[in-house]
Amino acid sequence: MTSSSEIDLARLARQATRTRIRSLQMVHRAKLGHPGGDFSSADILTALYQAVLRVDSSNPCDPSRDRFIMSKGHCSGGLYATLAGAGFIADEDLDTYMAPLSKLNGHPDRNKIPGVEANTGPLGHGLPIGVGCALAAKIDGASWRTFVLVGDGELQEGSNWEAGMTAAQYKLDNLVLIIDRNRIQQGDFTENTIRMEPMADRWRAFGWEVREVDGHDMTALVECFRSTPFVPGLPSCVVANTIKGKGVSFMENRPSWHHHVPTADELDRAIAELQGGAC
Amino acid sequence: MSRLVDCRDAYSKSLEEMASADPRIVAVVNDSLSSTKLKGFASRFPDRLINVGIAEQNMVGVGAGLANGGKIPYVCGAACFLTARAMEQVKIDLGYSNSNVRLVGISSGMAYGELGPTHHSIEDMGWMRIIPNIAVIVPADAIETEAVMQYSARHVGPMFLRISRIPVPDVLIPGEKFELGKALCLREGTDITLMANGVLVCRALQAAEELQKDGISARVLNMSSIKPIDREAIVDAAKNTGGIVTVEEHSIYGGLGGAVAEIVAQTHPVKMRILGVPGVFAPTGSAEFLLEHFGLTSEGIRAAALELLKSN
Numbered sequence: 001m002t003s004s005s006e007i008d009l010a011r012l013a014r015q016a017t018r019t020r021i022r023s024l025q026m027v028h029r030a031k032l033g034h035p036g037g038d039f040s041s042a043d044i045l046t047a048l049y050q051a052v053l054r055v056d057s058s059n060p061c062d063p064s065r066d067r068f069i070m071s072k073g074h075c076s077g078g079l080y081a082t083l084a085g086a087g088f089i090a091d092e093d094l095d096t097y098m099a100p101l102s103k104l105n106g107h108p109d110r111n112k113i114p115g116v117e118a119n120t121g122p123l124g125h126g127l128p129i130g131v132g133c134a135l136a137a138k139i140d141g142a143s144w145r146t147f148v149l150v151g152d153g154e155l156q157e158g159s160n161w162e163a164g165m166t167a168a169q170y171k172l173d174n175l176v177l178i179i180d181r182n183r184i185q186q187g188d189f190t191e192n193t194i195r196m197e198p199m200a201d202r203w204r205a206f207g208w209e210v211r212e213v214d215g216h217d218m219t220a221l222v223e224c225f226r227s228t229p230f231v232p233g234l235p236s237c238v239v240a241n242t243i244k245g246k247g248v249s250f251m252e253n254r255p256s257w258h259h260h261v262p263t264a265d266e267l268d269r270a271i272a273e274l275q276g277g278a279c
Numbered sequence: 280m281s282r283l284v285d286c287r288d289a290y291s292k293s294l295e296e297m298a299s300a301d302p303r304i305v306a307v308v309n310d311s312l313s314s315t316k317l318k319g320f321a322s323r324f325p326d327r328l329i330n331v332g333i334a335e336q337n338m339v340g341v342g343a344g345l346a347n348g349g350k351i352p353y354v355c356g357a358a359c360f361l362t363a364r365a366m367e368q369v370k371i372d373l374g375y376s377n378s379n380v381r382l383v384g385i386s387s388g389m390a391y392g393e394l395g396p397t398h399h400s401i402e403d404m405g406w407m408r409i410i411p412n413i414a415v416i417v418p419a420d421a422i423e424t425e426a427v428m429q430y431s432a433r434h435v436g437p438m439f440l441r442i443s444r445i446p447v448p449d450v451l452i453p454g455e456k457f458e459l460g461k462a463l464c465l466r467e468g469t470d471i472t473l474m475a476n477g478v479l480v481c482r483a484l485q486a487a488e489e490l491q492k493d494g495i496s497a498r499v500l501n502m503s504s505i506k507p508i509d510r511e512a513i514v515d516a517a518k519n520t521g522g523i524v525t526v527e528e529h530s531i532y533g534g535l536g537g538a539v540a541e542i543v544a545q546t547h548p549v550k551m552r553i554l555g556v557p558g559v560f561a562p563t564g565s566a567e568f569l570l571e572h573f574g575l576t577s578e579g580i581r582a583a584a585l586e587l588l589k590s591n
Contacts, residue, residue, distance in 0.1 A: 063349055067347065067348075109375075110376060111376070111377055117347060118343070118344075118347070118372070118376065119371055119372070119375050119376040120371075121371070122367055122371055124336070125340055125367075125368065125371060125372055127340075128336065128337040128338075128339070128340025128341050128343075128344065128368070128372075129340045129341070129343045129344040129347065129372060130344060131337070131340070131341050131344060132340060132341035132342060132343055132344020132345040132346070132347065132348065132352075133344040133345070133347050133348045134344070135329055135341065135344070135345055135348070136344065136345045136347070136348020136349060136350050137348055139305065139326055139327060139350070140348075140349075146344075158336075159334075159336040159337055159340065159368075162331070162332075162334035162336060162337035163334075163337045163340065163341070165332065165334070166329075166331045166332070166334070166337060166341065169332075170329070
């Protein structure tokens with residue numbers, strides 16, 4: 001286990017900034033995408049791929065790899081930029097985002113992109129698949145782990161709670177659920193739509209050990225993920241409190257940026273803010 | 280008449296044998312140990328039996344995850360819930376993802392008779408066969424069920440196996456191999472072709488016997504492989520016999536009849552009669568009563584064949 005002092009925070013911050021810039025460029029070029037959620041999850045994805053997951057882009061199908069499942073598949077821009085940063089796809093591939101016949105569909109396809117574990121897009125699919133992965137590792141007595149990233153609005157899908165019960169019943173302490181708690185879903189704030197609080201207590205009631213973390217504090221994220229399982233015998237849930245559109249003043253915490261496509265001017269101003277913030 | 284066998288026994292016995300030979304085989308159930316006949320599997324392989332409770336969407340996703348982790352999961356439950364309740368997971372987690380999962384839809388068709396249309400599964404062939412990548416197999420008897428199970432361990436990609444609980448006689452020769460995408464000719468004939476699958480194959484054979492007494496030579500094809508389907512056998516039947524009667528324990532829309540008609544209409548149009556449940560929810564009654572009610576008997580098949588030939 002690597003201690004927090006060994007985390008190269010500057011490198012991780014650069015990658016997170018690059019993920020935000022590249023994903024916003026991709027959305028601008030494709031005229032489609034979900035930049036708000038790309039930005040809220042960018043630090044989580046960076047922490048996972050740069051400092052937590054035992055995955056190898058030169059051997060993406062290694063049976064003993066950790067599994068990461070991007071259940072909020074609509075935030076594919078952030079995922080693809082992260083995968084490029086980790087060497088799974090070429091950076092120039094990102095410029096084909098949603099272009100005709102590109103392997104970078106609007107939602108990830110595991111049969112086209114190395115490193116993608118599950119085809120997601122419709123919500124509520126990732127956690128059941130993650131439970132299956134974790135069960136497979138348990139049956140084999142293997143040490144690889146499964147991480148699933150969901151959106152907070154996504155948890156309105158009942159299949160997540162079915163899977164949550166199964167994970168607790170089977171004591172899947174090799175499974176980590178990460179909730180991107182940005183408090184905004186497509187149409188409005190989550191609490192104005194279908195209330196999701198008390199989020200942490202709900203998962204505790206389902207038999208999970210829960211930690212809350214600042215989803216933009218890279219050190220806290222890495223330490224939190226590295227400290228799983230929080231309690232042996234219990235599945236781990238990380239409520240990552242995030243800000244939708246994090247890093248750009250005019251995008252932050254605005255429901256319209258769920259799938260707003262930036263104009264050329266907005267893209268330039270966003271990149272300037274992000275590059276300024278990274279210095 | 281030979282023995283009458285519940286095909287579930289053949290599937291569960293096969294699964295246990297296969298699991299003892301291949302540690303990758305696991306079973307997933309939705310609180311359905313009894314109806315899926317997996318109590319023996321559970322006692323022999325307790326660590327490889329996952330009971331997710333009454334949660335079909337989760338069950339199919341868990342199957343996809345187990346396959347991702349290198350397992351060969353058999354996801355077993357009542358066909359009506361396994362398909363309808365989890366269709367998006369079937370489409371995305373299995374079909375689109377091309378996951379190596381076997382769905383075993385138990386007590387399909389109208390096997391749950393008196394329990395009513397909530398528990399009938401007369402849409403599953405249609406739903407399953409329009410999803411890319413998923414093989415759809417409907418075995419005719421215990422012999423074929425066992426052969427299909429043996430094949431399934433070697434298959435790569437998702438499969439849907441439709442297993443009834445209505446006891447049927449043996450129609451295949453013991454030891455017969457299952458070949459994906461191939462129709463099995465059970466009786467040669469030149470005047471008309473009867474195509475059936477599942478529990479109605481034995482009735483199609485009986486109808487062919489009766490038609491022989493009417494002086495009509497009926498070919499009988501067992502169409503257990505709905506997808507992929509044997510295009511060649513269908514075109515040959517269209518060209519070389521006087522018409523086609525399809526027989527299925529399923530809606531007349533989207534199942535065997537639909538699959539055959541799609542090919543016949545585009546290659547060598549001939550008259551067809553599609554026997555099944557005619558686009559209605561079934562009334563109350565036992566499985567046997569309902570099969571009779573909808574004319575899915577040897578006499579009903581014979582009558583449809585005679586009517587078709589008369590109209591030529």
